[in-house]
Amino acid sequence: RIFCSVRIDSAHFLGVLSASAHSEDMNGLFATCCCTPEGQASGVTTSVPVSEDPKSAEIILAGSDADPGGASFEFPGLEPIDLPVAEAAEIAPPEVAKVADPPAQAETESIFRSAQGRQGATRSKGGPPIIVLVNPKSGGNAAGVLLTLPRDGLLVEVPGSGEKATVFTYPIADASKEGVKHLAMEVCAASEGEGADPIRCIVAGGDGTVMWAIQEIFEAHIPVDRVLVGTIPFGTGNDFGNVTKWGTSGPGKGFLKEADGFSGMRGYVRAWLRADAAPYDIWEFSVQTRSSENARFEFIEGGRKACTEKHIARHAIRRLSGGELEMSKYVCNYVGFGLDARVGFGFDKLRQQNRAMNKGVYVWEGIKKLLFKKKGVIAHIVESMQILPPEAPISMAREGHSVGAPGPPDESVVFSTAAAGTAPQLVGNPVSLLFLNIPSISGGLDVWKWSARKLGTTGAGRELLSTKQDFGDGRLECLSYRTGAGFYLEQARAPPISGQGNRIYSGAGPLRINFRSPSDTEYVKGTAHCKGRTYMQIDGEFFAVHEPQSVVLRHHSTIRVLLNSVEKACC
Numbered sequence: 001r002i003f004c005s006v007r008i009d010s011a012h013f014l015g016v017l018s019a020s021a022h023s024e025d026m027n028g029l030f031a032t033c034c035c036t037p038e039g040q041a042s043g044v045t046t047s048v049p050v051s052e053d054p055k056s057a058e059i060i061l062a063g064s065d066a067d068p069g070g071a072s073f074e075f076p077g078l079e080p081i082d083l084p085v086a087e088a089a090e091i092a093p094p095e096v097a098k099v100a101d102p103p104a105q106a107e108t109e110s111i112f113r114s115a116q117g118r119q120g121a122t123r124s125k126g127g128p129p130i131i132v133l134v135n136p137k138s139g140g141n142a143a144g145v146l147l148t149l150p151r152d153g154l155l156v157e158v159p160g161s162g163e164k165a166t167v168f169t170y171p172i173a174d175a176s177k178e179g180v181k182h183l184a185m186e187v188c189a190a191s192e193g194e195g196a197d198p199i200r201c202i203v204a205g206g207d208g209t210v211m212w213a214i215q216e217i218f219e220a221h222i223p224v225d226r227v228l229v230g231t232i233p234f235g236t237g238n239d240f241g242n243v244t245k246w247g248t249s250g251p252g253k254g255f256l257k258e259a260d261g262f263s264g265m266r267g268y269v270r271a272w273l274r275a276d277a278a279p280y281d282i283w284e285f286s287v288q289t290r291s292s293e294n295a296r297f298e299f300i301e302g303g304r305k306a307c308t309e310k311h312i313a314r315h316a317i318r319r320l321s322g323g324e325l326e327m328s329k330y331v332c333n334y335v336g337f338g339l340d341a342r343v344g345f346g347f348d349k350l351r352q353q354n355r356a357m358n359k360g361v362y363v364w365e366g367i368k369k370l371l372f373k374k375k376g377v378i379a380h381i382v383e384s385m386q387i388l389p390p391e392a393p394i395s396m397a398r399e400g401h402s403v404g405a406p407g408p409p410d411e412s413v414v415f416s417t418a419a420a421g422t423a424p425q426l427v428g429n430p431v432s433l434l435f436l437n438i439p440s441i442s443g444g445l446d447v448w449k450w451s452a453r454k455l456g457t458t459g460a461g462r463e464l465l466s467t468k469q470d471f472g473d474g475r476l477e478c479l480s481y482r483t484g485a486g487f488y489l490e491q492a493r494a495p496p497i498s499g500q501g502n503r504i505y506s507g508a509g510p511l512r513i514n515f516r517s518p519s520d521t522e523y524v525k526g527t528a529h530c531k532g533r534t535y536m537q538i539d540g541e542f543f544a545v546h547e548p549q550s551v552v553l554r555h556h557s558t559i560r561v562l563l564n565s566v567e568k569a570c571c
């Protein structure tokens with residue numbers, strides 16, 4: 001084991017540098033220093049272990065623009081390496097003043113095409129290949145242990161059954177996208193044989209990581225009918241894991257049984273090979289702000305509200321020609337506006353590296369917002385929800401912000417909050433508005449099924465109360481909650497105590513939610529206490545929007561997922 005030390009003598013500089021050294025018996029010792037808002041004190045010295053594998057290691061740097069100083073890498077037995085620090089990385093201010101078009105995705109768009117051109121054989125050592133994309137930070141960093149599997153794949157044989165597979169693990173955040181490239185290569189290799197099974201892609205992480213992986217598959221142009229997506233749930237809610245029967249909590253410490261040749265993987269491989277395939281809808285979400293200097297997005301980074309260049313790239317935020325900001329994302333589970341999203345936003349600020357502690361933090365945030373904070377209500381911020389007209393079809397959600405504008409006809413309106421007019425009215429003044437693709441939210445709450453007694457608009461028919469939910473039927477369900485207490489009573493999981501939601505809609509969309517003008521007295525009333533923020537969430541990722549104009553939801557495609565048919569996936 002070799003240690004490298006980095007020392008920067010000035011404060012307030014955030015930079016990036018890398019160095020490598022070689023000796024007779026070691027190849028490619030790498031240390032990488034990454035931008036981070038920490039490490040503000042002068043004279044920072046960080047020692048990072050560098051193993052024989054050329055894996056990157058994060059180092060916190062501090063310096064200044066005026067006097068960046070330098071860095072010294074010291075390897076015992078080797079000559080020191082002195083390097084200047086690279087230029088400071090510019091961090092966009094919270095108001096997203098420098099938002100541009102999203103970065104080109106030429107590399108990811110050509111991944112599958114490149115794999116077709118190589119026509120390589122499978123890298124499996126036996127049985128079908130299984131690609132595992134890992135978010136090492138999930139589960140309080142518990143998921144990262146999966147990355148200790150052999151880099152060239154682990155052959156796993158299930159005793160007594162003859163079943164076997166080769167498991168490959170990759171970090172999902174890898175900039176080189178080696179995991180996605182390997183998935184594309186295996187799909188191509190399997191496609192060459194007749195009757196070949198789809199390739200299994202397992203996501204080790206929470207709901208946000210699952211959608212991240214699905215987005216990588218879309219952007220790589222890998223045919224979705226050739227991939228089966230499963231999960232090892234390491235997140236806080238794990239609603240995707242719940243509805244696909246992989247559970248709502250991750251495995252315990254030591255689950256891999258590394259000392260026994262990673263024998264802990266046998267149960268997982270058995271379950272993945274025996275799992276059923278099922279269709280699963282993926283939706284598109286697009287939010288567009290008004291053209292205003294006050295319009296912006298906010299995310300939580302390091303316990304603070306921010307919108308950095310990393311957020312802009314990660315969420316594909318762009319500035320339109322008229323000055324508006326637009327963000328498009330995929331949705332696999334649900335979308336929420338209002339109290340639930342505000343609680344989650346506060347939770348992100350206090351998120352811990354322990355799942356049990358995170359659940360406690362979430363409960364505390366819910367109690368705090370419910371009892372001590374004013375609640376922004378939907379009727380204050382939302383003007384209407386409408387079904388976009390079929391005579392003007394859209395090919396992506398972002399095209400729906402202008403379709404049918406400026407004023408939707410009453411027959412397309414699901415609800416309106418305007419006092420005048422003949423359109424259906426939103427009942428009451430709800431604190432939350434939820435759009436559900438799956439029968440699970442907040443760690444397993446089947447709120448659509450339980451909420452079969454009340455309607456949320458004056459125009460909804462009674463038949464809506466008997467409508468069933470299915471994550472592969474091409475339909476999206478919408479519920480409202482009139483009080484915060486009603487939403488949190490769902491945790492009782494025992495109707496009629498739970499089941500306090502009000503059914504609003506079930507259909508194929510596409511839908512547009514139109515927001516009130518920031519100058520509207522109702523909008524001011526509903527957002528003044530939270531400094532103009534409208535809170536939203538997508539699959540457990542929380543953010544705030546200043547001056548939203550509209551949100552569009554559209555069905556994107558149907559993928560195939562693995563449904564666990566083995567009672568216990570691990571051993």
